[in-house]
Amino acid sequence: MPFILVVPSSVTPPTPTATGWPSLEHFYVDLAKQIGQYSRTTVAALAPGGEPGRWVKLDAFIDDEDGREKFGGGYVYVRSGAQTGSARRIRTTGFEGPYGALGLTRVLSVAGVPTNLAADVSVEVTKPLPVRAVGLTRGLVDLVNEALARIWTEIRIEITGNGTSLYSAADGDIPDWLVTNVQIDGIYIRPRGLATTVPFARSTIVPTITVNGSAITLETGAIYGTTETFQLKAFVMADKLVYNGSSWGYTATGSEGLTNDTDQAAVPVKWVTPIAMVKAIQYLRRMIAQNELLSLAEKKAKLAEIEETLHPATWAVAAYDVIETLLPRPQVAPVAALAESASDGRWCAWTEVATVPVTGLP
């Protein structure tokens, strides 16, 4: 059963401050473990000498036998200390096993001065994708947000009546991301005269979203007084409704998604990972296909390697199952066939025939 999150209609609702949902960190760590290699550990101090900022020494990685290519193509992400948020690529032959040191393609610095990481700084090492984007390479965070952008979350928007049956986004009555009828699925009311402890029940009156250019209006079909509160059942993309570390709110248009490690989305991790994996595998395939340094034979070999190691079909099935059976989805009423009036030949009103679900990944 999908979880239902109840939030007021304003963009920055003060209550509730529901916590305990998965954070961005939960999402990308799970994705990292599925798509390749992942480790979180702490840095050991480097003795003075050599090139500052070039090396990350991890005692947990010490191995006297491993070759220099072991972590080639991987990435380091700094989670704490003065260089928090820095992401670097590991040199192709940049691993010094006896020292557990990773050589980077670009030095770490503080205020522009090349500087080694301090001891006990927390870092994450991932492969084949970075935690956050490095150069043209997208990060795990980007792929998590891509998945969230394809997941509907069901919510109840509490609206205080205004004495009419019309509520507009321009007036702040409804969120501005409600742009289509597909996104709403009924109004829930508390029978008049009953205590506020009585649960809301579904109204038989069907609301509609009316779109007139940029003007969006919710037509409730009934008049609610200024002392009445009703709930609008709606569907919002999981990258739109975000907990930013202190409260839930709607991200601004163009800035959807989770940004900080502590940001939360109202979706379980295990629902997001299959969809994120599908997007990640698509991305890896694109990177290979667009890599002009590879010959056709090399591309084919690498693509075959993805088939063998990541099992795209399995993840596609898992994502499909999540979308089809677990995720809430708006129900779309199909366009009914027009029936000609028997009396004057004019078109009759629409007739609902059946509902079909909105399909999953584009």
Add this chain to the structure above:
Amino acid sequence: MPTLLAYTEAIAYGLDDLEVFTAGGGDASSFSSVSLVNADTNASTHNYDGRWAFNATQGLQRSTRTGTHVLAPGSLGIAPIWTPPNSNDRIDLTRFFPRFETGPYTASMSYRKIVNQTLQMIVVPDRLSIAIVPGQQEYSLQPWQKWLDREERFGWPDIVLSNGTHVAQARLLEPGPGGTIGIPADWRRPHLRLDADAPYLEIETPFVTGTTGTIFLRVLRPSNTWVFLGGAWSESVNDGLANDTDQARPSVEDVRKIGTWIAVDTLAKRGVTGANGRWSDKVAAAKAEAMSVKWFDRTQVAAIEQQPQQPAGVAA
């Protein structure tokens, strides 16, 4: 390490061109030796005509005088005059080339020249230390400009495993994590830049601010450029060995093979015929054996074959 004397003996003995005498004494124009004594009064006095004579103990190069082998006391005439040899001085007699191109024979092809030319054609691995300068992309290689004249000097040959796999070796080493021992730095794309007579090491990815330490450039240097002279190993000023006690790194056998080729090639250019036929008939085999030397610098093969004919000095 082998000495000039060891190299010379290997080449000369290989050509059957060296006889060593211990002087019993002598004067300004001769030397005596029990090895020269011949009780056969009918023996020829011309057996040692046309030879080069070298007092190895005193480093004096001369030639023998015609018909001056005196059988009974065992003496041999020398020209031009020299410092009289002392008892037990070593006297070398050779036919094809003088031991040293000194004294009256400065323009002559000599065994010392052959050895030094041979050493020039054998490369030895070496590592040049260069102090890191943060931000700098060009490092002057002026101290080694005499021989760092081609990109082939950079790097060491691949290591070949028993299964035939070639393992490339890095050309440049940099300080490792925390300034530890040198680790491969070829990812900085080092290469040689020649600016007329001035060679530079160019590094496309320079070291960042705050870097300390030394980079090591692996090279193959001609073995005549790093020699043991005067009691110490050093960069050679005169391109090779000077005295019999001076040392170089290649093995005696490697020098013998290549030195023999140079010697035979020189004799062939003279149009000389040896006891077993023409020297020109032996050049191809000598060259093949020379090029079997592992560290043979093939970039210099043309230099030898285009070498002008050396003055013959005393014809063999």
